[in-house]
Amino acid sequence: MRRYLLLVFTLLVSLPLQANLKVFTCEPEWAALAEELGGNHVDVTSATQAMQDPHYIQARPSLIAQIRKADLLVCTGAGLEAGWLPVLLRKGNNPRILAGKPGHLMATSHVTMKEVPQVVDRSMGDIHASGNPHIQTDPRNIAKVATVLTDRLIQIDSANRDEYQRRYEDFSLRWNTAIKDWQQKAASVKGMPVVVYHRSWIYLQDWLGLKEVASLEPKPGIPPGSRYLADVLNRTQGFTDLVIIHSQYQESKAIEWFSRKSGAPVVLLPSTVGGTAEAEDLFSWYEEIIRRLLKPHGGGNE
Amino acid sequence: MNRIITISGALIALNLTPLQAVANEDINQLRKQLEVLKQDYESRINALEKRLLEAEQSQHQLKQDIKAEQPVSPPQQQSVSAGQVPQPTAAKRGDKSFNPAISLILDGRYSDFSEDPEEYSLSGFQLAGEAGPGEQGFTLGHSELVISANADDKFFGRFTAAFDSHEGETEVVIEEAFLETLAMPYALKVRGGRFYSDIGYLNKQHPHQWDFTDAPLVYRGLFGNHLLDDGVQLSWLAPTDLYFELGSELLSGGRYPIEYSGDSTIPAYTLFAKLGGDVGISHSWQAGLSLIDAKVDYSTESGHGHGHEDEHEGEEEHMSPIYSGDTVTLGFDLVWKWAPQGNFKQRNLVLQYEYFNRDYDGMLSAEHEGMTETGSYDGSQSGWYAQAVYQFMPQWRLGLRYDSLTSSTSGSSPELIEESVFDSEGHDPWRYSMMADWSNSEFSRLRLQYGHDKSSPEANDYWILQYVLSLGAHGAHRY
Numbered sequence: 001m002r003r004y005l006l007l008v009f010t011l012l013v014s015l016p017l018q019a020n021l022k023v024f025t026c027e028p029e030w031a032a033l034a035e036e037l038g039g040n041h042v043d044v045t046s047a048t049q050a051m052q053d054p055h056y057i058q059a060r061p062s063l064i065a066q067i068r069k070a071d072l073l074v075c076t077g078a079g080l081e082a083g084w085l086p087v088l089l090r091k092g093n094n095p096r097i098l099a100g101k102p103g104h105l106m107a108t109s110h111v112t113m114k115e116v117p118q119v120v121d122r123s124m125g126d127i128h129a130s131g132n133p134h135i136q137t138d139p140r141n142i143a144k145v146a147t148v149l150t151d152r153l154i155q156i157d158s159a160n161r162d163e164y165q166r167r168y169e170d171f172s173l174r175w176n177t178a179i180k181d182w183q184q185k186a187a188s189v190k191g192m193p194v195v196v197y198h199r200s201w202i203y204l205q206d207w208l209g210l211k212e213v214a215s216l217e218p219k220p221g222i223p224p225g226s227r228y229l230a231d232v233l234n235r236t237q238g239f240t241d242l243v244i245i246h247s248q249y250q251e252s253k254a255i256e257w258f259s260r261k262s263g264a265p266v267v268l269l270p271s272t273v274g275g276t277a278e279a280e281d282l283f284s285w286y287e288e289i290i291r292r293l294l295k296p297h298g299g300g301n302e
Numbered sequence: 303m304n305r306i307i308t309i310s311g312a313l314i315a316l317n318l319t320p321l322q323a324v325a326n327e328d329i330n331q332l333r334k335q336l337e338v339l340k341q342d343y344e345s346r347i348n349a350l351e352k353r354l355l356e357a358e359q360s361q362h363q364l365k366q367d368i369k370a371e372q373p374v375s376p377p378q379q380q381s382v383s384a385g386q387v388p389q390p391t392a393a394k395r396g397d398k399s400f401n402p403a404i405s406l407i408l409d410g411r412y413s414d415f416s417e418d419p420e421e422y423s424l425s426g427f428q429l430a431g432e433a434g435p436g437e438q439g440f441t442l443g444h445s446e447l448v449i450s451a452n453a454d455d456k457f458f459g460r461f462t463a464a465f466d467s468h469e470g471e472t473e474v475v476i477e478e479a480f481l482e483t484l485a486m487p488y489a490l491k492v493r494g495g496r497f498y499s500d501i502g503y504l505n506k507q508h509p510h511q512w513d514f515t516d517a518p519l520v521y522r523g524l525f526g527n528h529l530l531d532d533g534v535q536l537s538w539l540a541p542t543d544l545y546f547e548l549g550s551e552l553l554s555g556g557r558y559p560i561e562y563s564g565d566s567t568i569p570a571y572t573l574f575a576k577l578g579g580d581v582g583i584s585h586s587w588q589a590g591l592s593l594i595d596a597k598v599d600y601s602t603e604s605g606h607g608h609g610h611e612d613e614h615e616g617e618e619e620h621m622s623p624i625y626s627g628d629t630v631t632l633g634f635d636l637v638w639k640w641a642p643q644g645n646f647k648q649r650n651l652v653l654q655y656e657y658f659n660r661d662y663d664g665m666l667s668a669e670h671e672g673m674t675e676t677g678s679y680d681g682s683q684s685g686w687y688a689q690a691v692y693q694f695m696p697q698w699r700l701g702l703r704y705d706s707l708t709s710s711t712s713g714s715s716p717e718l719i720e721e722s723v724f725d726s727e728g729h730d731p732w733r734y735s736m737m738a739d740w741s742n743s744e745f746s747r748l749r750l751q752y753g754h755d756k757s758s759p760e761a762n763d764y765w766i767l768q769y770v771l772s773l774g775a776h777g778a779h780r781y
Contacts, residue, residue, distance in 0.1 A: 049583060051643035058639075058646060058779045060586045061545030061578025068489050068539050083744070083779040090458060093539050095485030100455060122745055122773075169330060222743050223696045249645050 021157050024067050024097070026075035026085065027054055029136045030107065030145070032273040032282045034074060036171050037150055041160045042072075047088075050274035053249045054080055055126070055221065059087035067092035070103070071156055074149060076135065077106025078113065079128035102155045108133055110148045111141045114202055125219025136272060138203035139179045139286055146171060178283055183208075186290050193239045195232070195264065197246035197255055200271060204289070213239060216246075216254050224254045233261050243293075247271035267292050402451030403775035407510045409443030411436070411768040417760055424757045426709030426726030427523030427683060428600070430558030432466060435516065435755070435764065442467045443768065444509045446477070448775075458482045462508070477508075477530060489539040499529040500537070500549055501574050501592035502656055503635035511780070513652070513691045514737050515751045515766045519705040520658050520685030523731075524631065526558040529594065531570070545578040545588070553596075559629065560596045570596035578781075583644045588781060592633035598664075599626040623722040625679060627664010633657065637781075652691045659684035666718040677715025681724050684708055685731075697741050705733040731757045745772045 020043045025031040031046035038044070045066050048054050054076070057063075067073070067088045075081055089098060097103040113131030120129045135141045150168040154161045190209035194201075197216045205212050214236055218228045236242060242264040246255050248271065259266045269289050270279040279285035413419075419435045432444075442465075450460035462478035480495030498506040504521060505528060517527045537549030553570040555562035562569040572595075578588030634657045641650035660683045667676040685707035693699045708730045711719045719725055733756060739749035747770045755762040 049644060051583075052645045053647045056645070056647040056779070058781050060580065060639075060781050061576070061588050062543075062580040062586065064539065064547075065543060065545040065579070069541055079776070082776040087778045087780060090482070090484070091539075093484075093486065093489040093491045093537075095455075095487075098455060098484060099452075122743070126743060126745075165330060169333070219743075249643075249647070251648060 021071050021153065022069050023072045023074060024070035025073075026081050027136070028273045029142070029282065029285070030074040030076070030149075032285075033142060033146060033149060034072075036282060037146060037164065037167050038153055039163065039167055041157065041163060042153070047084075050270065050272050050279075051249050055083065057081070057084045059084045059091065063088055064091045067097070068094050070094060070097050072103045072105065072152060073097040074105045074107070076108055076133050078108035078130035078133035078135075080108075080133035082128075102152055105148060105152050107141070107145045107148075108135055111135050111144050114206065115199075123219075125217070126221035127219075132199065132202050134200040134271070135203055137201055137289075138207045139175065139182065140207070141203060142282065143172065143175055143179070146175070174283070178286065182286055182290050186293060189293050192293075193236075193242050195236060195242060195244045195258065195262075197244075197250045197252060200247060201245055201269070204269075208293070210293075213242070216244075216252070216258060223252070229254055229258060233258065236262065239264075243267055245269055248275040269293070402449050405448045405772055405774035405777065407444075407446040407448070407508070408771040408773070409445055409510055409768065410441070411443050411515065411766050412440050413438060413764060413766045415762055415764045417762040422757065422762075424519065424523050424707070425729040425731050425759070426711075426724060427707065427731070428526075428558065428723050429522070430526040430561075433517070433522045433526040435757075435762070436766070437469075443515075443770075446508060446510065448478075450775075452484065453481070456483060456485050458484055489541065491535075491537045491539075493535040493537075494533075496530070496532045497535065499531065499551055499553070499572055499594075500535065500576075501529055501572050501590075501594060502633050502658070503588070503590060503637055503654065504656065505529055507780070510770045510772065511777075513654075513689065513699075513701050514703055514735055515749060515768045516735075516753075518656070518685075518687035518689075518703070519707050519731055519733055519757065520656065520687055523685060523707055524559060524658050524660055524683065529559070529572075530557065531560060532556060533568075543579075545576070547574075547576045549574050555596070555598070558600075559631075560594075560598055562597055562599045564597065564599055566597060569598070570594065584642055585638070585640050586644075586781075587636070587638045589637075590633075590635045592631075592635070594629075594631040594633075596629050596631075597627070598629055600624045621668065623666040623668035623675075623718045625662065625664055625666055625722070625724075627662060627679070629660055629662055629664075631658055631660040633659075639781075646693075648696060650693045653689075654691075655686065655688045657684070657686040662724075666713060666715065666722055668718055668721060675715065675718060677713050677718045679711075679713035679719065679722075679724070681709065681711040681713065681719075683724075699737075699739050699741075701735075701737040701739075703735045703737075705731070705735075707731040727759070729756075729759045733757065744777065746770070 020041055021038065023034045023038065023042045023044045025034060025044060025046045027048055028046050028050050031044045034042055034044045047063050048057055075085060095101070108130060113135070116131035117124070117127055117129065120127065146168065150164055153164045186208045191211055193211045193213045194205070195214045195216065196212055199215050199217070199220055202212070204210065214232045216224050216229065216232065218224055242262060244255060244259055244264050244266045246252070246266065246268060248268060255266055268276065269292055270276045270285055273279055273281060273285045275285070276288055279288045413436050415435060415438055419438055422435050423429070445465040447463045448460065450458070452458050459481050460478055462476070464475045464477045466473045466475065476496060478497055480493050480497045482493045483491055486492065500506055504512070504518065505525070521527055531553040533551055533553035535549060535551040537547055540546040551572040552568045553560055553572065554567065555569040560570045573593040574590060576588060576590040578586070580586045636655045638653045639650065642648065661680070662682065663680050665676050666679045667674055685705070687703060687705045689701060689703035691699055691701040709724065709726050711724050713719050733753055735751055735753040737749055737751040739747055741747045749768045749770070751766045751768070753764050755764060
């Protein structure tokens with residue numbers, strides 16, 4: 001009985017100490033990263049699941065409730081969440097995570113952006129003035145964000161500084177080793193011509209040397225029409241080893257149609273953690289990307 | 303001697319640990335810096351490679367352009383990323399989005415009503431403000447200019463000017479001009495100025511965000527489309543997993559339904575509570591309760607359809623009785639949204655229901671040949687609408703809506719009631735509407751709506767073809 005009471009007492013005393021840092025992420029990849037780096041000291045929730053296109057999220061009541069309690073916000077930024085994050089920030093009444101605070105981390109502010117347009121005009125589709133926001137498809141970008149995220153964790157929760165530092169070193173070592181491994185494995189896909197659905201793979205393309213020859217969306221965010229597809233088909237006829245790449249949330253008849261007509265295999269690449277059943281964490285996610293890229297003729301269409 | 307050695311040994315040992323820790327930390331930091339440097343170089347090399355590639359490509363393009371003049375061109379072997387303008391890799395950083403965010407909403411329509419919309423009336427209800435079916439033929443709808451931004455780390459501000467055309471005249475109305483706090487403690491928020499009230503579900507949506515071209519009849523009859531006023535709002539967000547928000551507004555009155563010219567500076571207040579959450583990954587919901595308690599005084603020109611006064615010009619002045627006194631409006635709203643896997647882009651279904659009831663407790667008065675007749679009045683009005691909007695594939699949506707209103711009158715003077723707008727002549731208004739819309743992108747929408755409208759005993763069938771364009775800053779995906 002005394003031991004039981006002691007246990008209860010210890011638990012009660014330690015409860016306030018164990019109030020974990022609440023991390024609210026916009027996309028699953030940042031949730032996975034926050035879990036890698038924060039371990040038991042963080043409670044992570046992600047606004048989107050892998051099956052959801054992060055462009056088209058609504059400021060749902062549950063998200064407002066979650067963002068109100070967050071200590072740290074980790075999002076992609078660069079306009080990817082332009083439709084809903086500003087609303088959440090306004091409705092969440094939470095000063096800890098507003099822009100300019102340590103609790104406000106936008107990944108795209110810490111990597112080199114590609115495709116920064118010189119002219120912004122919506123006739124070009126839903127392009128982002130700050131550049132293509134799909135930075136998570138290059139693992140070296142993840143490494144950069146890991147550094148900043150560790151700094152922020154330490155800044156907000158300095159009591160666990162050593163633990164964050166230790167976890168960061170451990171993660172970076174494993175991650176950088178893995179990057180080299182993936183690069184070696186994927187050496188053979190260099191120069192492979194790909195047709196993408198949405199232009200969300202340019203960072204991966206640049207990393208592995210894939211060659212994007214067309215996108216099935218005529219403009220970012222605008223679904224293809226039949227005439228446009230026929231046009232793309234016409235213009236990609238010269239390629240023999242063409243591969244069609246799309247993300248798990250881009251279910252489209254256009255992809256099937258194009259594959260049937262061109263004979264090119266469809267490869268579903270998980271755009272984030274959870275995008276396929278095998279992509280359970282950051283490491284297995286990239287392994288899955290490489291594996292699927294390496295055998296496009298092995299039935300990547302699911 | 304031995305002792306000295308032991309002590310110094312111990313001291314060294316003692317010292318060493320922190321020293322080592324410091325050294326470790328230094329090494330770690332160095333490692334980290336090296337890592338950053340390495341990555342920095344890698345990205346620079348990447349950028350250089352990209353530029354080189356682009357330079358090569360543009361040269362290639364040039365050659366191809368020249369070749370293209372020949373009758374037969376070889377199959378293109380280079381990037382034909384259709385529709386893509388080659389975009390230089392700019393190493394520029396930072397958010398280039400507009401500050402402040404400026405957006406312009408364009409709304410135009412072609413309407414065809416089987417009955418003259420000028421003769422429109424809503425049995426048992428007042429019509430005020432912009433409420434009404436619209437005009438016949440080609441008209442401009444509700445154009446809006448919206449400017450908003452965070453003023454600093456504590457305040458957000460928004461300004462909305464609406465431009466409406468009525469019979470060749472342009473009317474500019476400031477619909478919103480408010481400040482809102484961003485960093486109040488305890489998740490409190492204060493809003494002040496002119497704003498759309500947070501009562502109900504649809505009330506705070508601007509006309510271009512509506513799923514149909516027109517407001518539900520209950521909003522048309524009870525709020526003149528919107529409850530919109532000058533005042534202050536306080537709201538609080540509970541620290542719960544379920545979304546729970548409480549709020550209250552103090553309003554100054556000045557437009558229907560809180561027109562007021564008496565002594566009180568705050569003739570109306572509202573209370574609202576909202577609750578919401580997710581059910582699994584594919585469903586989400588929100589429910590709300592609202593109360594509006596207002597002292598009103600419809601002595602101004604409300605309570606009349608458009609243009610009726612003109613017909614009576616020159617004739618004997620015969621105004622319908624006007625109401626002054628208290629009104630209490632209660633509302634309930636429920637929204638349920640479904641999207642497979644929560645992915646709204648592909649398919650989604652939105653179900654929406656709202657109910658409002660208003661009780662009157664005051665006086666009706668009318669002037670007849672210089673005499674003022676008065677009588678007590680304690681009638682009530684209520685109504686609801688239910689709608690379903692289904693996006694069955696990207697870009698395409700179908701919607702169905704049903705409206706129903708009812709009212710009852712009671713008071714000391716049956717003659718006054720009979721002459722007032724409250725008298726429904728035994729008709730309870732109803733309407734059903736169907737719409738189909740197509741959105742090429744998030745920023746444009748074309749909509750066709752058909753409605754069968756029994757606002758008054760005379761049935762009105764109408765068709766409206768509408769476009770809504772949103773220029774400038776990215777609109778909000780509100781729930």
